[in-house]
Amino acid sequence: RLDVEFRIRDEGAEDKHRWLQALGRVVCDPATGRPVRIVGLNLDVTERKRIERRLERMARYDGLTGLANRTTFHEMLHEKVGEQTSGQKRFAILALDLNRFKSVNDTLGHPVGDKVLQEVAARMMGAVRHGDVVARLGGDEFAIIQEAGGVHQAEELARRLIAVIAAPISLNGRSIRVGASIGVAMAPDDGSTGDRLFRAADLALLRAKLRDEDAFQFFEPDMDDAARMRTELEQDLGRALERRELELAYQPILDARTRSVVSFEALVRWRHPVHGMVPPQSFIPLAEQTRLILPIGEWILRTACIAASRWPGIVIAVNVSAVQFTDPSFPKIVASALATSGLQAKRLELEITETALLQEEPAVANFDTLKTLGVKIALDDFGTGYSSLDYLRRMRFDRIKLDRSFVSEIGDPRSASIVRSVVGLATAIGMAITAKGVETGDQYASGRLTGCTEVQGFLFSRPLTEVQAGIVAQRPASLAGADPPSACSVR
Ligand code: C2E
Numbered sequence: 029r030l031d032v033e034f035r036i037r038d039e040g041a042e043d044k045h046r047w048l049q050a051l052g053r054v055v056c057d058p059a060t061g062r063p064v065r066i067v068g069l070n071l072d073v074t075e076r077k078r079i080e081r082r083l084e085r086m087a088r089y090d091g092l093t094g095l096a097n098r099t100t101f102h103e104m105l106h107e108k109v110g111e112q113t114s115g116q117k118r119f120a121i122l123a124l125d126l127n128r129f130k131s132v133n134d135t136l137g138h139p140v141g142d143k144v145l146q147e148v149a150a151r152m153m154g155a156v157r158h159g160d161v162v163a164r165l166g167g168d169e170f171a172i173i174q175e176a177g178g179v180h181q182a183e184e185l186a187r188r189l190i191a192v193i194a195a196p197i198s199l200n201g202r203s204i205r206v207g208a209s210i211g212v213a214m215a216p217d218d219g220s221t222g223d224r225l226f227r228a229a230d231l232a233l234l235r236a237k238l239r240d241e242d243a244f245q246f247f248e249p250d251m252d253d254a255a256r257m258r259t260e261l262e263q264d265l266g267r268a269l270e271r272r273e274l275e276l277a278y279q280p281i282l283d284a285r286t287r288s289v290v291s292f293e294a295l296v297r298w299r300h301p302v303h304g305m306v307p308p309q310s311f312i313p314l315a316e317q318t319r320l321i322l323p324i325g326e327w328i329l330r331t332a333c334i335a336a337s338r339w340p341g342i343v344i345a346v347n348v349s350a351v352q353f354t355d356p357s358f359p360k361i362v363a364s365a366l367a368t369s370g371l372q373a374k375r376l377e378l379e380i381t382e383t384a385l386l387q388e389e390p391a392v393a394n395f396d397t398l399k400t401l402g403v404k405i406a407l408d409d410f411g412t413g414y415s416s417l418d419y420l421r422r423m424r425f426d427r428i429k430l431d432r433s434f435v436s437e438i439g440d441p442r443s444a445s446i447v448r449s450v451v452g453l454a455t456a457i458g459m460a461i462t463a464k465g466v467e468t469g470d471q472y473a474s475g476r477l478t479g480c481t482e483v484q485g486f487l488f489s490r491p492l493t494e495v496q497a498g499i500v501a502q503r504p505a506s507l508a509g510a511d512p513p514s515a516c517s518v519r
């Protein structure tokens with residue numbers, strides 16, 4: 029039997045070749061048994077070959093950017109480590125993750141997000157040397173194997189990548205800015221296998237991400253400990269509620285004109301048996317990732333409503349994370365917290381950030397149900413996101429809370445005029461506006477002058493215990509006379 033595939037030249041074909049498959053059978057003379065001829069046929073299998081090649085490519089490369097995909101990256105890394113044992117030079121692994129990409133994708137749409145990824149991929153290819161491997165691992169995660177070189181070359185590459193990725197990308201007449209965080213591991217120092225090396229780069233990336241800017245970070249051995257601690261913290265957090273380790277602090281919010289206390293913001297604290305007080309920024313993200321924020325957030329809401337129901341007339345503001353706000357059962361939980369505490373709906377204000385609104389449908393549905401219940405909704409951290417103005421147009425917020433950065437720079441005429449315009453806009457559509465993080469008398473004076481209706485900050489009071497808050501609630505004017513620094517200082 030005969031079965032062979034071969035190529036013939038064909039100028040008219042797509043890649044100037046056609047593939048043929050020859051199938052045949054040798055026919056022998058029945059008398060002598062000697063072969064006399066071959067019968068069979070030639071099949072044109074060009075199309076099948078093309079599809080096979082495409083499938084092979086798809087299995088190895090990322091369809092969107094043309095970069096190596098996750099499988100290929102890990103294969104190449106293992107190969108490279110294999111070579112290593114036979115005495116090769118050092119090389120680097122860079123794990124890279126884009127900053128602000130999610131917000132581009134969510135606000136400008138996936139087609140724009142895809143173009144941004146393609147542009148970033150092209151820039152990365154332009155920044156590496158021949159022989160380096162650039163891969164897209166998925167989403168906005170990338171990784172690079174830098175062929176050869178030491179710490180110095182890896183650092184140079186990381187700096188170059190951060191610079192080229194941060195340059196604005198023009199798309200459809202818009203100028204889009206994303207950035208990158210990078211973790212770097214060096215072979216063979218940081219791991220003896222491909223998996224260990226990649227994990228080291230990934231741990232370094234996590235550390236780089238903690239900084240509020242585009243940055244790179246080399247792996248350090250203590251990061252392994254930090255990762256272990258995170259896993260432990262995660263387990264501890266799962267038990268924190270039943271062990272009654274969570275508590276709420278209450279920070280007064282004052283009328284900007286009269287300085288009388290009008291509301292308290294509930295702020296959660298975790299009294300860890302070993303690590304002491306853990307600030308919310310260290311465990312809320314963890315709680316969100318593990319969805320433990322759902323039971324924890326419910327406890328916060330119920331506890332805050334019960335506390336506030338004992339205070340005369342004062343509003344309680346509760347921070348609600350995006351995971352909670354987009355949960356279909358959230359309005360029911362709010363209604364139940366109000367019913368059990370007996371707190372009037374209008375005395376509860378939920379603070380949400382823009383991230384809660386990115387998942388449009390569940391957010392809008394819950395927003396409307398909550399407004400029907402009669403609770404107030406505030407947009408927290410205003411000015412840090414992408415398209416807050418659009419949200420203001422579509423959703424009837426009762427209040428916006430200006431991000432602390434505006435208040436800390438309010439002495440600068442440009443910031444002050446931005447604040448003034450935001451206040452003008454808020455007033456025009458009937459929203460109250462709170463200046464957060466007021467620390468100095470000057471900031472307070474400017475905030476007031478620009479028209480903020482409420483003020484909150486260490487100048488007036490730090491977050492208080494429930495008992496202290498109760499005392500202030502009975503005499504809302506008691507902070508009015510406090511001269512900086514605040515007379516009321518607890519945590
Ligand atoms: P946030 O909602 O912006 O809360 C205000 C934060 O600013 C609080 O920090 C408060 O202590 C701090 N702060 C108040 N006045 C000043 C000031 O004058 N200067 C400075 N530098 N800071 C001031 P905290 O309690 O550490 O909370 C941080 C963030 O953690 C909150 O930011 C909120 O996003 C989150 N968070 C806190 N409690 C909860 C909660 O119960 N649930 C959820 N989902 N998130 C919470």
Ligand code: MG
Pocket residue numbers: 293347379408
């Ligand atoms: Mg808040």
